[in-house]
Amino acid sequence: MNRQRRALITGIGGQDGSYLAELLIAENYEVFGFDRLPLAKDYENLAAVHDRIEIVQADLTDERSLFDALDHCRPNEVYNLASGSFVPASWEQPVLTAQLAAVGVTSMLEAIRRIDPAIRFYQASSSEIFGEPVESPQNEQTPLNPLTPYGVAKAYGHFITRSFRHHYGLHACAGILYNHESPRRPIDFVPRKVAHAAAAIKLGLEEELLLGDLDAKRDWGYAADYVRAMWLMLQAREPSDYVIATGESHSVRELVECAFAHVELDWRKYVKIDESLVRGQAELHDLVGDLSKARRELGWSPSVDFEVLVQMLVDAELARLDGASPASKKPRTEAS
DSSP: OOOOOEEEEETTTSHHHHHHHHHHHHTTOEEEEEESSTTSOOOGGGTTTGGGEEEEEOOTTOHHHHHHHHHHHOOSEEEEOOSOOOTTHHHHOHHHHHIIIIIHHHHHHHHHHHHOTTSEEEEEEEGGGGSSOSSSSBOTTSOOOOOSHHHHHHHHHHHHHHHHHHHHOOOEEEEEEOOEEOTTSOTTSHHHHHHHHHHHHHTTSOOOEEESOTTOEEOOEEHHHHHHHHHHHHHSSSOOOEEEOOSOOEEHHHHHHHHHHHTTOOGGGTEEEOGGGSOOGGGOOOOOBOOHHIIIIIOOOOSSOHHHHHHHHHHHHHHHHGGGSGGGGSOOOTTO
């Protein structure tokens, strides 16, 4: 009788980690996650499955702890999702960004090689590795041209994954994921920030939304779709790298229009431009991915389009905020 498959997820408490944990449990995996301080967090995103996950203590910057974690879990698959994902913050903490997204990947690959080279490894790469792209849309052969500390560190992680695959024969894959959102994203990210503001203004809790460049464009998809692509990569017979994207580019203006239209508001009455929020030249790039290889080899394509995604985000914020709205605090009559 075959042993139940085991998976170890770094960054399990984040948006992607939580969706991936749910998917793997549905696929009958035994799931482990790790954290530097396993007892320090409530893991709100894991509420639906927390009792079916074992959290182990490990640190990507501590090679010995990675050996111990792998030896304890003995996983068939490792998904390395841990790293800061808010790109502007990487300018404030470039050393920490490099430690997690570059050195940490190398430490994990080396631990896998020594403990059990049969382990299949997924590295969370990013469209930020293309930086200011030399072509559009970008595919797996597009030259890397990162501009931010986050993009540079992710480029290193991307290259070292490929290096270990070729040199040691590891089943190591990198998923070049474009922006992917969900109600589990921190509010610092523009789609959730916009959705939150549209809902809060509709409920009378806020009066305006401050944004930077409305013409900035991104390729936005749904996080739950993207973690399925991660899983499919590790089920493939041969390891490879894949662009995971929608293939469509939308502006922040379109995002705002869609979110406010969903709550029947004219966005132009509430959105103000704050020049301090306009990003520097090193972050002004138009990224859109070519998902042809993932569609052809993995059978993957996004199931949620842009408009549905934005509406989903707004509905989630309405549900979160409804109890705090002035309307919800009005005395109820017997008829109501």
